[in-house]
Amino acid sequence: MNTDKQLHVTEIQRFCMHDGPGIRTTVFLKGCPLSCAWCHNPETQSAQSELLYDEKLCIGCGKCGDCSQKVHSFLPEHYVKRDHCLQCGLCAALCPTQALFMSGISYTLPELRDLVLRDLPFYGRDGGVTLSGGEPLAQEGTVEFLRLCKSAEISTAVETCGYVNLKILERIVPFVDFFLWDVKDTNSGRHKQYTGVSNKLILDRLQYADRLGAKTRLRCILINGVNTDTRHYSNIGALVQRLVNCQGVDILPYHAYGGRKSTLLGRRDNGKIEWIPTQDQIDCFADTLQNMNVAVRCL
């Protein structure tokens, strides 16, 4: 596979309204350098295609039973032996209900552009494409892809975790109307503990992108007991004040709905109710930012 001419995608979601202004198509890309404990899209973490299994959809028809690796057995309930799976996708192709589903499809760049442009008549001045994931910049093809989108004169947005290659960042900035830049925690130790990497590189890249003229909105997930401390709130405010092209902060209160998704990968439900922040915590974060003259929205 020529990786700069294709993109590996988990989902193309049309008629999206919360990933930027207007009507947008959000493309979720596969592969992420972070492994956040609260990840809402765990199927986007690995760069490889993966088998998902949703037991709620299984009707026990047994079409998947022919697997050469004997991944599927019926005892009588359907049991998936994941460590035997070669991720070949044959079972998913046979499954009538899509209880078995392969996450990760490769598109050539023109193919993907055409899919995004299906909704061109609805985008108007403001709408367009948002790349999300996963980490969009983890795939080199995003640069060329966004160049194609810009030449179709649609708005382009990238939601990034910021842990990205400098060269790719430099090349992509001219084709991105705005970044939704995740800053999950300003405390470096905690950041490493919960996401697997330090935040130093992320904050460096953010400031570098800012100097390149990249417009940004910070996306700050708020997780009770993890980053609900006032130091973090004022650090975010101070960070925004240092940036020239940052338009404000979106607060994303943690919710536990995404947790079930990790069970589709055969993992434990990673949702934790105790992580849901209280309204007071959300307000406190928002007030701190507002007092520092930082524009804030709560999503």
Next chain:
Amino acid sequence: MEFYTQNNLVRPVRLCETTRGFAYDSLNRKYGLDTLRVSSVSLDSIDRFENLSPIEKYDCCIQYIAMQAPIRICAGERISGSATLGNSIHHLVPATYGGKPVFGSISHLTVDFETVLKRGVFGIRDDVLASLERHKNTSRERFLRSCHACIEAFSLWHGRYLQALSTEEKWKDNYQNLLQVPFKPARTFYEAVQSIWFTFAFIRLCGNWPGIGRIDQLLGPYLKRDLEQGTLTLSEAREILAHFFIKGCEWINGQFIGSGDAQHYQNIVLGGIDAEGKTVTNEVTYLVLDIIEELGISDFPVSVRVSRTTDERLLTRVAEVMRYGGGILAVYNEDLVIEAMCEDGYSLEEARSFANDGCWEVQVPGKTYFIYSPFDALQVLQQRTLGGYEGNIIYKTYEDMYAQFKQDITCRVGEIASALRGYFEDKTDPDAPWVWKTQMPCTIVSLFEQGCVEQGLSYLEGGPVYNVHSPHIGGLADVANALYAIKKIVFDEQRCTFLDYMRILKNNWEGEETLRQYVLHRLDFYGNDCDAVDSIAAQILSDFADICRSFEQTHGYHFPGGVSTFGRQLEWTSKRLASPHGRRKGEILAANCSPTPDSDREGATAIIRSYCKADLKKLASGSALDVKLLPGNVSGSDGVQVIVGLIRGFATLGGFFMQPDVVDTTILREAQQHPENYQNLSVRVSGWNARFVTLNKEWQEMVILQNEHR
């Protein structure tokens, strides 16, 4: 005083407390319940009534209604005139003999208010007298005498209001206005509003349900002049116009009537261009939007004519008002509608004047007789093309099957066309002109339809300038999906033989769950922007339109195709068999041009794209698309952008008519439990909207079903 919303948006306050209180009372059934007190006038005192001819009987009905209908003047009303007889709400002429209603009444038309405004009812009376002169001693004379008698009756009713209003100083404005209108031409905005209302109220009092039409075009010039001369302010104009909308709620009574109590076809059309191509949108357009935004009155469904070039201000206001939910606002893509009407034989000027029949089927207002004949294409496929799954019919290819289906549709449309023959006298000489049969008298609406008085023929007897009979195809998404499923499963993928598939369907999918699940989950159906199936829907519509056209011009009738189910997908359920697209017998299927419930996975933009792939300008009667939005999708200023984007896309891609609604099914479920708290919660049902709690259980469930899977 709170007016419902489908989300936590707070409705703005612009109107004065008196007006808001009047609206609140009216919405909460005060006047509707009063209207139910007297259902009809009695004709029992008329000597030898049975011996009268139908038209003589009709004239008696109208005269007695005018003489005896209760007069109602509501506290604080700025305009007067009330349709106060309960049987009018039931689509009957509210006059009984021996306890039984004598005549039914007319709907599905928008009458000619322009002539009333400009020439007054006296102007119409002059036309009646002139026509009487021309048609003296002919068969048409009797109808014209009925016209004259009905104007006399109207005048009598008018006189009763004048007298009632003359008694108190506080009704001075209403009294003064009624001295001028509707019998003489309106001179001011206030008079014009009163003129339309009073005429509308009388037509409704006599049992008919006309639409209003292009109210901004009708009233705009009066408002402009008053504003320029400084005799009226915009906020005063808003108050006056608000009373028009509030008075229109005088039939709200909370009764369950199946499909809801709000459907009296009082449709209003806003915006667009006039016959010369000039923009109509004016201050009245915005006042109407202000009023429904503030009061949430859903009784006049409002359709806005948009195009690729509609200005941002109007689109933004439309989107802002749509966000509250209630399904009050819908949009026409006027570029396409005008093109469609031109293709159907109207002049460009007439096409540009389009409004609708009170629902969404387009017509030239005040000039058109309209009727439609619905049929279920899915039943045609199941019962005729596939022979009821009995296994007697086999197709070797998809193309063979489709060719037979097309022939079956031709047959079905032919049946509808031959029913037209029933409107005319039998004739032996094929070259002799067609002669209309005498129909039920309907003089009141005939007075306000151009052509009737001039020709001396009633609305039902070919009087109007245009006569339109439209076959409406129903079950579009389902029949396209069904054909596609057979194509994929039997012919392309060869998962089973044609006869096996028929047997499976005959057994209602019994024991074939794996295949059924495959069909449901692995095929992309109409509404997902998938060309393979959308092209089948487009082909069906194109062929259907051609078939209709082949029957046209048989006797001067317009015979354009249209697409609708309205609520018929409910009554068709019991007649439909299991369906090839994975559906069991008894499931409620698609509405109008919308996808089969629970088959659309890609969101509103994909639905609109699927719909717009058909060449919709071939169907001049119209094709409606319902789009359901969640309150969360359209909240905030971003939400306005989203709705504007949807409307722009719909217009760019060549849609015909779109009725978006913002619905939270949790709220609907709650309203089922506690109807008392949700008396005015409105939802779009189809071409109309209804107060949700007045729908019966079946209809409520259907509305919830259509909204749930998004």
